[in-house]
Amino acid sequence: xxxxxxxxxxxxxWWLRIAFGIILWTAAYLALAPASAWFASVLPLTRNxxxxxxxxxxxxxxxxxxxxxxxxxxxVGVIRTFFSVERTRAFLAGKNxxxxxxxxxxxxxxxxxxxxxxxxxxxxxxxxxxxxxxTFSFLIASPMINxxxxxxxxxxxxxxxxxxxxxxxxxxxxxxxxxxxxxHLESWLEPWVQAxxxxxxxxxxxxxxxxxxxxxxxxxxxxxxxxxxxxVVAGIAVGAFIHGYVPNGxxxxxxxxxxxxxxxxxxxxxxxMYSNAAGVIPVVEALLEKGAALGTVLAFMMSVTALSLxxxxxxxxxxSLRLIAVFAGTVAAGILAVGYLFNxxxx
Amino acid sequence: MKHxxxxxxxxxxxxxxxxxxxxxxxxxxxxxxxxxxTDYAEIARAGVASTPGVMVEGKLVHxxxxxxxxxxxxxxx
Numbered sequence: 521x522x523x524x525x526x527x528x529x530x531x532x533x534w535w536l537r538i539a540f541g542i543i544l545w546t547a548a549y550l551a552l553a554p555a556s557a558w559f560a561s562v563l564p565l566t567r568n569x570x571x572x573x574x575x576x577x578x579x580x581x582x583x584x585x586x587x588x589x590x591x592x593x594x595x596v597g598v599i600r601t602f603f604s605v606e607r608t609r610a611f612l613a614g615k616n617x618x619x620x621x622x623x624x625x626x627x628x629x630x631x632x633x634x635x636x637x638x639x640x641x642x643x644x645x646x647x648x649x650x651x652x653x654x655t656f657s658f659l660i661a662s663p664m665i666n667x668x669x670x671x672x673x674x675x676x677x678x679x680x681x682x683x684x685x686x687x688x689x690x691x692x693x694x695x696x697x698x699x700x701x702x703x704h705l706e707s708w709l710e711p712w713v714q715a716x717x718x719x720x721x722x723x724x725x726x727x728x729x730x731x732x733x734x735x736x737x738x739x740x741x742x743x744x745x746x747x748x749x750x751x752v753v754a755g756i757a758v759g760a761f762i763h764g765y766v767p768n769g770x771x772x773x774x775x776x777x778x779x780x781x782x783x784x785x786x787x788x789x790x791x792x793m794y795s796n797a798a799g800v801i802p803v804v805e806a807l808l809e810k811g812a813a814l815g816t817v818l819a820f821m822m823s824v825t826a827l828s829l830x831x832x833x834x835x836x837x838x839x840s841l842r843l844i845a846v847f848a849g850t851v852a853a854g855i856l857a858v859g860y861l862f863n864x865x866x867x
Numbered sequence: 868m869k870h871x872x873x874x875x876x877x878x879x880x881x882x883x884x885x886x887x888x889x890x891x892x893x894x895x896x897x898x899x900x901x902x903x904x905t906d907y908a909e910i911a912r913a914g915v916a917s918t919p920g921v922m923v924e925g926k927l928v929h930x931x932x933x934x935x936x937x938x939x940x941x942x943x944x
Binding site for chain 2: 605641643644647648712716718837
């Protein structure tokens with residue numbers, strides 16, 4: 521690791537690097553279609569065969585998804601330098617219920633927060649006087665609407681579905697948190713948690729330069745893309761298989777709008793799955809293409825990302841089993857509602 | 868001798884942070900005593916809501932994510 525900080529770097533050279541990066545990214549993106557078409561054309565496979573279709577899909581999708589994921593993670597990484605858990609907490613402490621729920625769900629998207637921090641975050645919020653329901657809004661929104669989920673939906677399924685996912689994800693986090701707040705379940709926290717009080721702390725803030733924000737974006741790309749690329753490739757491989765081998769329309773019968781039980785089945789299947797969005801979304805894309813209903817597929821995705829068994833086990837340290845059940849039940853009900861609503865509204 | 872507390876439930880980044888403090892202190896020739904705090908209640912009482920958190924001589928200087936080596940040096944000076 522170098523000891524040269526961003527501020528010591530010659531600014532001009534640094535901006536040139538950024539410009540070079542943007543040009544390189546654009547060139548790579550523009551070259552995607554012709555390059556992958558050429559690669560597919562030299563494959564020793566018969567055209568119109570299932571294997572050819574699967575291989576061509578895979579060759580085109582892998583670089584495309586990784587490029588788009590990188591750009592979205594970069595942008596979110598830069599945005600996140602403007603937020604911190606501590607500042608979010610200070611903002612939410614003492615906010616009234618509804619405003620608090622909306623603020624917490626929105627801040628849940630942009631506040632940098634790692635899953636191993638779930639318990640300290642929860643305790644930090646509750647002990648500083650953030651209402652329980654507001655804390656839950658944050659806890660629900662943060663994993664469900666993360667940059668990887670949004671980035672991949674945008675890259676694979678299109679911006680409309682990504683926007684809808686964002687909207688409904690926010691709605692679930694706000695309403696579920698509000699319901700939990702209305703139920704006044706503070707007494708269901710573990711007793712030592714109820715007793716916990718912490719004075720708000722002020723962290724020494726140092727001015728973050730534009731260069732440091734861009735560096736943070738680059739770090740986020742290295743960190744996140746480095747962690748999830750294998751999931752993405754595996755997910756695209758499954759998607760490619762579905763694309764090439766599953767006949768059109770066959771999924772309509774089991775995952776289509778006509779099958780009423782497909783939404784609860786999708787949620788039940790999604791909860792114990794501990795995958796991140798990166799592995800699920802390429803599969804989602806292929807399922808949609810073969811006739812699965814959008815609501816069913818979104819319900820599956822949301823339950824995978826928002827309700828994870830390992831997270832609930834970690835939270836058991838601070839929440840009673842009853843409270844975890846209410847949390848999971850409220851969120852699952854919200855996801856079911858979104859799934860059905862979608863299947864009814866979008867023909 | 869500077870007393871440094873690293874707050875975190877034992878995740879990877881918390882260990883990296885503690886190692887970083889040790890390494891930077893050695894570079895500066897500052898003697899440090901590093902204490903790792905893993906108890907959730909104690910982490911919350913210190914005001915830390917995102918881990919790893921770092922406290923130097925009783926003052927909270929960092930919370931959330933890996934610190935930068937330059938920042939670590941400035942806390943130890």
